[in-house]
Amino acid sequence: MQAPLASRHQLGKNVISYCKSTVISVKILKLTSCTSYARFSVGSVRLTTIKEANSIHTRLIKIGFQSHVSSWNSLLQLYTKSGKLVEARQVFDQMPDRNAVSWNVIISGYVQHEYNDKALKVLVQMQGADVKPNGFTFSSVLRACAGLAALEEGKQIHAVISKVGFGLDVFIGSSLVDMYAKCRQVDDAQQMFDKMPQRSGVSWNALLAGYAHSGYGVQVLKLFCHMQEERMKPTEFTFSIVLMSCSARAALEEGKQLHAIVIKSGIESNVFVGSTLTDMYSKCSSILDAHRLFERMPERNVVSWTAMIAAYAQHQCINEVLQLLKQMQLAHVKLNQFTINSVLSACASPEALDPGKQVHALLIKSGFQSDICVGASLVTMYAKCGCVEGFVKVYETIPEADVVSWNAMIAGYAQNGYGEEALQHFTQMLQAVLMPDFFTFASILKVCANLAILEQGKQVHTHAIKTGASAQHGRGREALLLFEQMQEAGVHPDHITFIGLLSACSHVGFLDEGWKCFDLMSREYGIKPRMEHYSCIVDLLCRGGQLDRAEAFIHSMPLQPSILVWKTLLSACRIYGNMGVGKRVAEYLLHLDPQESTNYILLSNMFAAEGKWDDAARIRKTMNDGRVKKEPGCSWVEVNKSVHAFVTEDRSHEL
Structure with missing residues (x-):
């Protein structure tokens, strides 16, 4: 029965009056007419407490809305927009009647807050309730498939869409392109795009992003040119995608041409586009252009500052990084995790220890001392600075160390030549029932x-084999072939790429290829070698038996050699029986760290292998006189899928 128009209006006024009297912020609340009932719709909602939402629910029932699906849907929307998904689901389950809108609200709520698996489960329940999905439903669940990279589910939904005749809709078509692109099926995304009779900016951007994320940089530029030929106006998101593709390929000339188009489009002042341009110039090693652009930006956010800081950090310009950090603070822009990582990476060298300590003090003052990720980054920074005491103290302040934190600690000990401490920490990690990676x-x-x-x-x-983390050594040729394909695709390598290449060459003994990669890194790509790269070259020479050359290389390094570099050479001297180099290296190490037992043991073993027993005994006596203790040996045994660590002469273990 249709309610009188006057009473429906009064009912709506009662709802509006009540909502305005509460402390709940309802920015847009409007009355809409319906032939059979009154309803209200919410445009922007912020719930401060669950109790207030419950008050609205109770009030709606009292004033007679309990029988109308529309009012339940509006309450459901209140919860989903505010992220109160548990309460939203409770309301949904309590609804006496549901229509397609009800199902769409709960599905879209899950998707908006990235509970994509739950959204797909609700879709199955919707089908079981014999409620037909509509375009809004399909768009939401396709977003869920894209978020999960659930290709098979996405294909099934695509089949249903084609069956019910929604495939030609521009909104649904764009969602399908996005789904296939995010599942890295760019061929399928392109086919769907080509079938669309009409395309929106969303359609173009979805396909551009798919090609960019799959590493097809050249195709991104071709598609962008096609977009211009079709007179489709690019948005700031479009420019961001294409510029990031130029960054990945270090395509400076194409990046400059895009910059000109950005200026012509009048959106250079957009903070999002400006930040992406800054990143493009820095990734293309045009640091001065990046800085000029940054200085011209009328507005800067944390992304802009971080992009410029990361640019200088990548080029090891520590002074510029610290200056920008200071300016960022004066501008009252809060640091985020990416900013902190960039700053700490710039401080990760022995000569930057003092600035690193200053940054550490700033992080404590800013309240980041309890952040696990920041703690792991600080451990890495102190380790690469050679400050063992520093990274140990930082590690002890981490409230609940995760695998990343343990890895940083183990790597810190290993990099600084504290092998026994690294092994001991590894044992503790196993005892803490953490899975090594x-x-x-x-x-x-x-x-x-x-x-x-x-x-x-x-x-x-x-x-490592049992846990599935065994590294595949001996694949140097494959690594070099992949690098060639990377170059042909126009993808710009970074310092991590060359660490992988040099390590691969070292493991399979590709001495000439390793040297070529080391030379190519600085000559062709302008990447300044770090300690990790120098360590790889020393390891490469040592594995090849060229110990004199390795010693000369270490002395020629522009950076102060780490203890690990010297220990690598000493171990090689023992293997190849080179007493001349080995003795010099051992004496140097004993001078650097007279309390490290490994150095004495390696030198003693070298003398013993040469039959020089008196010299071996002398080294052992020096070790004992200096009260240098060797850490006890440790073994690991797996019993019933649980790993147990045993230390020599330790009878405290329960087994």
Whole structure:
């Protein structure tokens, strides 16, 4: 029965009056007419407490809205817009009747807050309730598939869409392009795009993003040119995608042409576009252009500042990084995780220890001392500065260390030549029932190699295989072929790329290829070698038996050699029986760290291998007189899928 128009208006006024009297912020609340009932719709909602939402619910029931689906949908929308999804689901389950809008609201609420798996489950329930999905439903669940990279589910939904005749809708078509693109099926995304009779800016951007994220930089530029030919106006998001593609390929000339189009479009002052342009110039090693652009920006946000700081950090310009950090604080822009990581990476060298300590003090003052990710970054920074005491103290302040934190600690000990401490920490990690990953095993296996402890290395290798984290060594040729494909695709390598290349060459003995990569890094790509790259070259020379050349290379390094570099050479001297170089290196290491037992043991073993027993005994006596203690050996045994660590002469273990 249709309610009188006057009473429907009065009912709506009662709802509006009540909502305005509460402390809940309802920015847009409007009355709309309906032939059979009155309803209200919410444009922007902010709930401060669940109690207030419950008050609205109770009030709606009292004033007679309990029988109308529309009023329940509006309450459901209040909760979903505010992120109160548990309460939204409770309301949804309590609804006496539901229509397609009800199902769409709860599905879109889950998708908006990235509960994509729950959104797909609700779709199945919707079908079971015999409620037909509409265009809004399909758009939401396709976003859920894109977020989960759920290709098979996306294809099934596509089949349903084609069956019910929604495939030609520009909104649904754009969602399908986006779904296929985010599932890295760019061919399918292109086919869907080509079938669309009409395309919106969203359609173009979805396909552009798909090609960019899949590494097809040249195709991104071709598609952008096609977009201009079709007279489709690019948005700031469009420019961001294409510029990021230029950054990945270090395509400076194309980037400059895009910059000109940005200026012509009148959106250079857009903070989002400006930040992307800054990043493009810095990734193309045009740091001065990046800085000029940054200075011209009328408005800067944390992304802009971080992009400029990361640019200087990438080029190891520590003074400029610290100056920008100071200016950022004066501008009252809050730091985020990306800013902190960029600043700390710039401080991660022995000569930047003092600035690194200043940044650490700033982070404590800013309240980041309890952040796990920041703690791990600080551990890495102090480790690369060679400050063992620093990274140990930072690690002790991390409230609940995760695998990343443990890895940073183990790598810190390993990088600074404290192999026994790294092994001890690895044992503690296993006892804490944490699962080591690839990075953990890489550090520990490196320690075992440097300490020449084969049996423990075998145990670690076995454990790595069982956990599925075993590194595939001996694939140097494949690594070089992949690098060639990377160059042909126009993708710009970074310092991490060359660490992988040099490590691969080292493991398979590609001495000439390794040197070529090391030369190419600075000559062709302008990447300044770091300690990790120098360490790889030393390891490469040592594995090739060129120990005199390795010693000369270490002395020629522009950076202060780390203890690990010297230990790598000393281990190689023991393997190849080079007493001349080995003795010089050992004496230098004993001078640097007279309390490190590994140095004494390696030198003693070298003398013993040469039959020089008196010299070996003398080294052992020096070690004992200096009260240098060797850490006890440790073994790992797996019992019932649980790893147990045993230390020599330790009878405290329950087994």
